[in-house]
Amino acid sequence: MTDTLTEMLTTLNGSLLSDAPLLPLFILLTSLLASPVLFALPESAARLRAGINLTVAALKVALVGWLGIKVGQGVVYDISFNMLPGLEFKLQADPLAILFVSLSAILWLVTTVYSVGYLERGPHRARFFGFFSLCVAATVGIAMAGNLFTFLIFYELLTLATYPLVIHKGSAEALRAGRIYLIYTLAGGLVLLLGTLGLWVLAGTTDFTPGGVLEDVVAENRLAAQALFVVLVGALGVKAALVPFHAWLPTAMVAPAPVSALLHAVAVVKAGAFGIMRVVYEVFGIETAQALGMTAPLAALAGVTIIYGSLRAITQDDIKKRLAYSTVSQVSYITLGVALASPIAAVGALAHLIHQGLMKITMFMAAGNLAEGLGVKKVSEMNGVGRAMPGTMLAFSAAALAMIGLPPLAGFVSKWYLAQGGLDAGAGWVIALLLGSSLLNAFYFLPMLYRAWFRDGTIEAPARPRIGWMLAAPPVATALMVLFVGGFANAPFSPLEWTRFVVAIEYQE
Amino acid sequence: MTLSVILFAIGWPLVMALLLMFEAARPILWRMMPLAALPALMLGLLLADPVSVRGDWFVLGLSVGLDATSRLFLIFTSVLWVAAGSAARHWMREDPRATTFGVVFLMAMSGNLGLILSQDAVAFYGAFALMSFASFGLVIHSRDAGAQWAARLYIGFVVIGELILFSGLVLAATQAGSVLLADLRATELSGLTVALLLTGFGIKLGVMPLHFWLPPAHGAAPVPASAVLSGAMIKAGLFGILATVPLGDFIYADHGTVVMSAGMLTIFAALLLGVQEGSPKTVLGFSSVSQMGIIAVGLGAGLMTPAAWPGIAPVLVFLAAHHALAKGALFLGVGAWAVQAGQAGRGLVTLAMLVPALVLAGLPASSGGLGKEALKAALADGSPVWLPWLTLALTLSGVATALLMARALALVWLVPPKAPPARADALALPFLSLAGLSLALPLLWPVLEPEVAAPVLAAPAGALWPLALGTGIAVAVAITAHARMIGPENFVAGLMAPFHAFSERLRSLSAAKRRAARRVGYAAPRILEATAAQWRLGQTAVAALIAAFMVIEGTAGLREDRISIPAVQLGPPASDDAEQETLEAQPDAETEQRATPSGQGLDWRD
Numbered sequence A: 001m002t003d004t005l006t007e008m009l010t011t012l013n014g015s016l017l018s019d020a021p022l023l024p025l026f027i028l029l030t031s032l033l034a035s036p037v038l039f040a041l042p043e044s045a046a047r048l049r050a051g052i053n054l055t056v057a058a059l060k061v062a063l064v065g066w067l068g069i070k071v072g073q074g075v076v077y078d079i080s081f082n083m084l085p086g087l088e089f090k091l092q093a094d095p096l097a098i099l100f101v102s103l104s105a106i107l108w109l110v111t112t113v114y115s116v117g118y119l120e121r122g123p124h125r126a127r128f129f130g131f132f133s134l135c136v137a138a139t140v141g142i143a144m145a146g147n148l149f150t151f152l153i154f155y156e157l158l159t160l161a162t163y164p165l166v167i168h169k170g171s172a173e174a175l176r177a178g179r180i181y182l183i184y185t186l187a188g189g190l191v192l193l194l195g196t197l198g199l200w201v202l203a204g205t206t207d208f209t210p211g212g213v214l215e216d217v218v219a220e221n222r223l224a225a226q227a228l229f230v231v232l233v234g235a236l237g238v239k240a241a242l243v244p245f246h247a248w249l250p251t252a253m254v255a256p257a258p259v260s261a262l263l264h265a266v267a268v269v270k271a272g273a274f275g276i277m278r279v280v281y282e283v284f285g286i287e288t289a290q291a292l293g294m295t296a297p298l299a300a301l302a303g304v305t306i307i308y309g310s311l312r313a314i315t316q317d318d319i320k321k322r323l324a325y326s327t328v329s330q331v332s333y334i335t336l337g338v339a340l341a342s343p344i345a346a347v348g349a350l351a352h353l354i355h356q357g358l359m360k361i362t363m364f365m366a367a368g369n370l371a372e373g374l375g376v377k378k379v380s381e382m383n384g385v386g387r388a389m390p391g392t393m394l395a396f397s398a399a400a401l402a403m404i405g406l407p408p409l410a411g412f413v414s415k416w417y418l419a420q421g422g423l424d425a426g427a428g429w430v431i432a433l434l435l436g437s438s439l440l441n442a443f444y445f446l447p448m449l450y451r452a453w454f455r456d457g458t459i460e461a462p463a464r465p466r467i468g469w470m471l472a473a474p475p476v477a478t479a480l481m482v483l484f485v486g487g488f489a490n491a492p493f494s495p496l497e498w499t500r501f502v503v504a505i506e507y508q509e
Numbered sequence B: 001m002t003l004s005v006i007l008f009a010i011g012w013p014l015v016m017a018l019l020l021m022f023e024a025a026r027p028i029l030w031r032m033m034p035l036a037a038l039p040a041l042m043l044g045l046l047l048a049d050p051v052s053v054r055g056d057w058f059v060l061g062l063s064v065g066l067d068a069t070s071r072l073f074l075i076f077t078s079v080l081w082v083a084a085g086s087a088a089r090h091w092m093r094e095d096p097r098a099t100t101f102g103v104v105f106l107m108a109m110s111g112n113l114g115l116i117l118s119q120d121a122v123a124f125y126g127a128f129a130l131m132s133f134a135s136f137g138l139v140i141h142s143r144d145a146g147a148q149w150a151a152r153l154y155i156g157f158v159v160i161g162e163l164i165l166f167s168g169l170v171l172a173a174t175q176a177g178s179v180l181l182a183d184l185r186a187t188e189l190s191g192l193t194v195a196l197l198l199t200g201f202g203i204k205l206g207v208m209p210l211h212f213w214l215p216p217a218h219g220a221a222p223v224p225a226s227a228v229l230s231g232a233m234i235k236a237g238l239f240g241i242l243a244t245v246p247l248g249d250f251i252y253a254d255h256g257t258v259v260m261s262a263g264m265l266t267i268f269a270a271l272l273l274g275v276q277e278g279s280p281k282t283v284l285g286f287s288s289v290s291q292m293g294i295i296a297v298g299l300g301a302g303l304m305t306p307a308a309w310p311g312i313a314p315v316l317v318f319l320a321a322h323h324a325l326a327k328g329a330l331f332l333g334v335g336a337w338a339v340q341a342g343q344a345g346r347g348l349v350t351l352a353m354l355v356p357a358l359v360l361a362g363l364p365a366s367s368g369g370l371g372k373e374a375l376k377a378a379l380a381d382g383s384p385v386w387l388p389w390l391t392l393a394l395t396l397s398g399v400a401t402a403l404l405m406a407r408a409l410a411l412v413w414l415v416p417p418k419a420p421p422a423r424a425d426a427l428a429l430p431f432l433s434l435a436g437l438s439l440a441l442p443l444l445w446p447v448l449e450p451e452v453a454a455p456v457l458a459a460p461a462g463a464l465w466p467l468a469l470g471t472g473i474a475v476a477v478a479i480t481a482h483a484r485m486i487g488p489e490n491f492v493a494g495l496m497a498p499f500h501a502f503s504e505r506l507r508s509l510s511a512a513k514r515r516a517a518r519r520v521g522y523a524a525p526r527i528l529e530a531t532a533a534q535w536r537l538g539q540t541a542v543a544a545l546i547a548a549f550m551v552i553e554g555t556a557g558l559r560e561d562r563i564s565i566p567a568v569q570l571g572p573p574a575s576d577d578a579e580q581e582t583l584e585a586q587p588d589a590e591t592e593q594r595a596t597p598s599g600q601g602l603d604w605r606d
Helices: A002-012 A023-040 A046-072 A095-118 A125-144 A148-166 A172-203 A215-220 A222-239 A248-254 A257-265 A268-284 A286-291 A295-314 A319-339 A343-374 A390-404 A410-424 A429-454 A469-487 A495-506 B002-019 B023-031 B038-046 B068-091 B098-117 B121-139 B145-176 B181-185 B191-205 B214-220 B223-233 B235-244 B253-274 B280-304 B306-339 B343-360 B367-379 B387-414 B428-448 B450-457 B465-486 B488-507 B511-534 B537-564 B574-593 B598-605
Strands: A078-084 A087-092 B051-055 B062-066
Touching: A023 A046, A023 A087, A023 A095, A023 A125, A046 A095, A046 A125, A046 A495, A087 A125, A087 A148, A095 A125, A095 A257, A095 A268, A095 A343, A095 A469, A095 A495, A125 A148, A125 A257, A125 A268, A148 A172, A148 A257, A148 A268, A172 A222, A172 A248, A172 A268, A215 A222, A215 A286, A222 A268, A248 A257, A248 A319, A257 A268, A257 A319, A257 A343, A268 A286, A268 A319, A268 A343, A286 A295, A295 A319, A295 A429, A319 A343, A319 A410, A319 A429, A343 A390, A343 A410, A343 A469, A343 A495, A390 A410, A390 A429, A390 A469, A410 A429, A410 A469, A410 B121, A410 B145, A429 B121, A429 B145, B002 B023, B002 B038, B002 B051, B002 B062, B002 B098, B023 B098, B038 B068, B038 B098, B062 B068, B062 B098, B062 B121, B068 B098, B068 B223, B068 B235, B068 B306, B068 B428, B068 B450, B098 B121, B098 B223, B098 B235, B121 B145, B121 B181, B121 B214, B121 B223, B121 B235, B145 B181, B145 B191, B145 B214, B145 B235, B181 B235, B191 B235, B191 B253, B191 B280, B214 B223, B214 B280, B223 B235, B223 B280, B223 B306, B235 B280, B235 B306, B253 B280, B253 B387, B280 B306, B280 B367, B280 B387, B306 B343, B306 B367, B306 B387, B306 B428, B306 B450, B343 B367, B343 B387, B343 B428, B367 B387, B367 B428, B367 B450, B387 B465, B428 B450, B465 B488
Parallel strands: none
Antiparallel strands: A078 A087, B051 B062
16 A cells, blocks of 8 residues: 555656645635634524534545545645744645544544534534634644644644633533643643744754654754653643643543543544654654653653553543543553554554544543433443443444454554554563553443443433434444444555555654 | 355344344344354355455455364354254243343354454454453343353453453464464464463363353353353364464473363363252353363373374364264253253153263264274374373263263253243254254264364274263262262161062062072171161262272273274274273272272283
């Protein structure tokens, strides 16, 4: 597949270069421009709002698909202009960006359908969808940022756009969660700003370049480079929920279900993990980072987070809280794969960026359906819900089994590559870590499945489901994606195949 | 084309499981339950030549197909699933949780058939996991306290087994540089990898000390599920080892020693634990553990001595099929017994159950007798240090199985199993089919794969005496138990009643006859009564067992000589059988008279 792409790259290079060079900008603008329109719409214009939302989301998926094909053919997109002398605003659509943009575009469409159904009669819908749209625009910006400065702008925008979503319910608990969220992420953003400045001073550029820009600096000033690594990864680690910066994530689960779904699957935690990828691969370069002696501690920290998150998840009775701690654990698989400094592990890490998103969004939407349809919010109330909501629970079960790592579901593919990558990097402990994590996953997911399917419920199955198709369909759709990205992992244009393409670029000299 | 046919055979039960969710489709789907495994069975019967097809787009590169070994596994496995499906249809007719049962039953079926058909590690692991996880629903079906406990134990072992397997397969795939099972088998895997694979599959196989989940799970599951759990699914452990471990090419002496010792321990420890159990299906479960001990002995020998493996492998496949059919029949027999209303029907079912029970205990010339003799012959190429012990263990395993079978059959009567309301003849067809197939296995095997079957058919028929000894002990124990129940004095009095009656009648006879008969008529009851008072029957049985051990130790050396000459003749040498009969008769006579030291058993043979 990679060979075919390289072949295409050589034959088609040049001929298509001039084809719609501003495509990445269009993609960014779809949701960015939709946002003020959505703010301006009156609260009562529900139909129009839903129409705009869905049209824009669908349009974006189409544009991203087009962009993906072009990039796969080797077209290079690079848009930049000076904001201040020396400070360049730069958008690029490299394969790594495509990976993240596709995830956010597809899941945004799914979540939009879900949100429209979820908030059908709720208050403040204009505000909600405005920020929702802005949040996705920020994610797209993060994905396509061509340098750390641009990345920082969208990273901060993301923080500000998600805060109103977290506190959407307006309850005291929600406000408190929002405050904690702001404290953590703004502090993280501030440190990232310092790091960006530091990078500017040390390297004279903040551009993302495969192989890194700090090779010379490391030779001169090793300590400064190490400090920069700690600052940048630490700042990004807040959003990636690395221990000990994870506390905001389980608190933020008070947000409405679609927000939690997006937060955990695409927007915030993934922005952090994606940032760590960019910093390790394209600011430092994997070999430089390894030479600095920074990858091993990062891998260890990711390992600790994986186990810690799972341990905490076991004791949670609140379904969403259990899922939140599970995210803490699962997102660190990505960091682990990056830090292992093996191309095989990197394939696992990048694939997990997609796979975890699909699995976790399924579970959060399913949890939302349980709460909406049956009023079930706790694990201990889940007895017999499988019979009451078979579709939702089938989707949830598929995602949970995927998390545990059963083939042919998505989670298995990531775990397999991470395990092989661990062996490739000479870190056999990774296998033990993955086993421990899978065991803990089984510990906190299997009892939920057991209650749902094998315990006789106290809940009477409603004659007609109390949730509409807009709530019922999205988790089923994402669960099918979990099945397909795993079951057809080797097919062309599967996330795994694209990941191999990306890794071939990041690991080439 | 072939790919889609194979995928259909695997996926068809899954499609049925999915359709079961729709209420309207349920009645017809339950009718079709026996047909769920039919595509796989047809595939096994019709695809005589090895096939291997790739589906590059699936997962990490799918490979499915059949070779001689997996074809045999597929045939006996799908036969069991067809029989169990037919039984489940009736067994579950009135069950309120029938739908859940049907779904997990079909999922487990798909996994079990899928793992046999897969030829790459990922597909294999996925199918294995599907089967193992879905079976949780089979074990927990009744939801009573025992089933809850059994299911919890089961799922714990499944999760741990899956994780061990995952790491074993990742390591193996990395070392082989491929996910194809054929490449795994051809690579010299590291010791750790092989240990992980053996442990992961050993849990499914139920070899001690990894067996804890097995008897409770097989006891708790409904009859049709127990039949496939014990008959088909534990064989997946053996299949996994055959599919992944490079047996026959590389020496794994330490692994072999551990597996072989575990196997020998399992054969007898399962007996000791099994006879204490109070439910027929749990006892049958322990018998499965004991039988898997025999398989582990063969595996251990193959790990230790690769040269012996080509001889052992076909025998293990045969033993797997033999146990699958016989044990499946026994479990379905328990169900068939339970749905009988009258004593006559129950008696008939018990008689029919004797067939698979005797086959399992090694009836000469049946698959049990042949299989054990063939294994002994194959082991002769292995380590000479272990050989006498292995021969002894395999021979005595017949005694162990006979005892467990007797216990199980007795328990069916003593603790009648619960039965759903079903027609009395409902389970007869699948039960009798499996029992018949288990009896006919030595005839069917060469038809399927002549080359694989050849070494098995070349083996001698096997000895009757372990089976007879086991039955004898079982009868003795039953008498003891009966005596204890009604009180020893009453028992002896009852036993002596005919003699006393005889001596009473003597009084009325003529004087001449009286004098002649008096000596016998008065003396015999007195002597017997005195003996019985001193020797309680339980002790007699133990003494008989000890004597038997001494005799067998003596013959072990003799057997070794005989086996080292490759046995090629078909059927049993008649003189051998006769010899065994006399050997068997001696210890009993000896203990009854309790005068001769038991060591003299050796002299009598000459």
